[in-house]
Amino acid sequence: MNKVKVLSIALLAVVSASQAQDLNQAKKAIDGEQFESAKKILKSIINAKPTNGTADFYLGNVYLLQNNSDSAKVFYQKGLAGSEGARLNNIGLGLIDLDNGNTTGAEEKFALATKDLKKKDIEELIYIGRAYTISTKPDYKKALEYLNKAKLVNPEDAQLNLAFGNAYFGDKNQNEAYSAYRKAYNTDNTLIRAKMQLGVLLKGAKAYTEAIKAFDEVIAINGTYGPVYRELAETYYLWGRNEPSKYRIYVEKALTNYEKYLSLTDYSISSRMRHADFLVLAGEYKALEVEANKMVELDKVNPRIMRYLGYSAYQNGNYDVAIKSLENFVSVPTNKVIGLDYQTLGFAKIKKAVSEDGKTIDNALFDSAVLDIKKSAEMDANGLAINISEVGKKLYEQKAYKQAAAIYEIAVANKESKNYVLDNFYLGNCIYFDNTRKDVVKPDVVALQKADLAYGAVIEASPKTQDAYLYRARTNSLMENDAMTIKYYDDFVRVVTEKGPEELAKPATVKKMVESYNTSAASYANSDKAKAIEYFNKTLAIDPTNEYALNSIKALK
Template identity: 65%
Template sequence: MNTFKIFSFLVLATISVTNAQDIESAKKSIDAEQYEKAKTILKSIIQAKPGNGKATFLLGNIYLKQNIEDSAKIYFQKGLAASEGAKLNYIGLGQIDLDNDNTSAAQANFALATKDIKKKDIEEYIYIAKAYMNANKPDYKAALVSLNKAKLVNSTDANLLMAFGDAYYGDKNQNESYTAYRSAFNTDNTLTRANMQLGVLLKGAKAYTEAVKSFDNVIATNPNYGPVYRELAETYYYWGNNEPKKYNEYIQKALGYYEKYLSMTDYSLTSRMRHADFLILAKDYKALEIEANKMKELDNVNPRILRYLGYSAYENGNIDVAIKSIQDFIANPTNKIIARDYLYLGLAKLKKANNLETKIVDQTIFDAGVADIKKSVEIEISMTNDLSEIGKKLYEQKLYREAAAIYEIAVTNPDSRNFLLDNFYLGNSIYFSNTKKDVVKVDPIALQKADAAFGRVIEASPTTQDAYIYRARTNRLLENDEMMAKYYEEYIRIVTEKGPEEVVKNKNKFIESYNLIAANYAYTDKVKAKEYFNKTLALDPTNQYATESLATLK
């Protein structure tokens, strides 16, 4: 009987050691972003020992990373009944509460997770901090509060230091973040991610040369660590955007490193989706369409695939597929819609509405597209940065009313990188749409918007001469002769100050300005009217309008 007891104890001990080893193996796979491999390990542990609450917690966390909340919740709830590590699952449920904007419920779950824990335990506080950081709306300050509780117990724990690095990084405290990551790696040099994050900090500071060197050092010590290749890809992408002359060279390097990253992970749907997100940034839409179709083969029902199909179909000219894919994606109430979804849907409708051969615009479809673009900007104001090019294409097609509709949305963001140019083209688009041959009556409300747009250009860039002349022309259409004359005079002043050569280049505009200023004075100040008509004749002695007007004034 004693022999049987000893044998049973040894078996249980062996199982416990094996489970602990498997848990560590799963954690390493999670860190390496090999999520499918980690899921397989954790499911095997749970099958062998259903009472392992830590395994259910880690598995639930993977599902949260993959945005599969239902599966995550099932494992967390199952884990609450486990014989060991059960309380960790309250943390998982707490993160779900945070994702659903229920902070009080999350805090209640976190309190249950830390109730009656041993004095030396810090793992729960670290995971609570991670829940705050990984939530849809991260709260890094709350994460730091939790980490500081753990720090009181053990300030030198490597995983705690690593978590501090993440929290400080999210809280935009770069110096403290660097110190924490460096301390974590010095404490435990197997924490490759801590070493990698030192390069991430350099990437964020746009020190791209140093960041690449840092990542190369990580590869030298651990060439099989997949995430470092993703960071290299992103570094070269940002570097290329900061050095346009090298953009093509760097973007090819970026794409190569991302392929390397995929090969080092498990080509799971999650990895492929992250790759797809990167292809959107890199504007490699042909590769995106290929990737989207591969993902469709893996999981025909995952809704995010519709997003990728929609984006790539638009960029590759398959407009009907783009509209249907994105509309189907948006129609699903469980999907998290982002601003770019509405932007692409709107752009696809604009393209469908615009018949380039006949130059006929389907106004109903076009207006629906404009409405979608407005929704995009309402969700995220920075979407305005993508509208200049769209407006310019319509403008160049002489579709001025349509161009104005796009520019009017673009200028709602005063921080847009194209704000001044967009205002100029907004004013011009409205002006030209009111001077077309088929215009029976001008639109005074629209023209007032044009006047305001030119005013914003002048305020920010007082030497932009064409803003003055177009503002003068706009006020002429508004029959506001006093303001018309004022802006023509300002135009003359600005150009004259730039020197004789600039005046010569703009001779015809000077003649226009002099004649219309003179016409404005014709009934109130004949002396000034004659003065300006004579200025016209000095430039063009045969100018019929000036000659006949002077004769009338006599």
């Protein structure tokens, strides 16, 4: 019996050692962003020992990294009843609370994780620090608070210093982040992520040459470490954005490195989605369409794939597919919809609603597009402003003035936009030209008042923009507002005169000044003949043969 007991204990020790080895392999796979491999290993551990709470915790972490919080929660809750590592699962559940904005719930769960903690235990403190760092609603100061508690116990711990580096990086303390990453790697030179993060810091500082050199050093140590190729890809992309003349060269390098990243991270759906996000960023929509269709084959129900199909279809001119895909995506309440989703949907509807020559318009579809674009602007006013301006300009060039005005009204609602002044000018012009069409029976005074305000915004921001006065005068003339018509024509003349002889000598300027004087004179004709004659004489001073002025003076006398 004693021999049997000894053999049983020995066997348990072998099983335990095997599971520990498997758990280390899973950790390595997670760090290498080989999430499907990690899940396979962890599920194997759990099948062998269902009460392994530590494996449940790590499996929950993988699902959370893949943006699947529901599955993560299932394993965290299961892990709470584990015979080992149970308390770690409170941290996972706390992280989900943080993401949902429930800081009180998170703190309660973190308190459970650290209750009766032994003096030498720091793993829980490190994971809580990480939770505050990687949450979608991070609190870096709180992260550092927990990490400093662990530091009192073991300041040399490599994982602790890696966590410090990430928290400092998030808190925009580059110097402390650099020191922490360097210390982590010097303490444990197998912790390749810490060395990679030194390059990430350089990338963030726009020191692209140095960043690439740092990443190449990582590759020299471990050429199969997938995440470093992703960082290389993102660095080349950013470098290309900062050097437009070399953009194409650097983007090609970025795409090559991202393919390498995919090849080393098991081509899982999550890796492909991250790749798809990068393709959106780089504007590589042909490649995105290929990737999206591959993802459909892997996972026909994942909603984010509809986003990628929608984006790529829009950019590649397949507007029906774009509309269908994005309407499916934004209609699901549980999807994390962003402003770009609604904006792209709206733009696709505009492309379908307005013919290329601007003469045929599906008004119902266009109105639906405007609602989508308004939603996008409410969600991300600054980030998407330039796109709205560009679509407005395209409609303006198509002479779809009424539709262009609807888009520019959305654009000018954002006073922080870099295009605010120009957008107001185009808004005014759209309304003015829409009211001077040959088929207009009676000008739309309400719309023209919006144009007047738009030109006023331009003048306030840029008082030397002479055409803003000119078009404001024309707009008031359409509204039969004689006093304001004369005022803004006078302002136009004043501004061009202040610019000096060179501006006054331009044929286009002379023509506009003649318009200013003649229109103002006509406005005075019924109320003040002397003023009318005075303005007509100003016309003749710069255009002595102007028939309208000559004939009008004769009639007035």
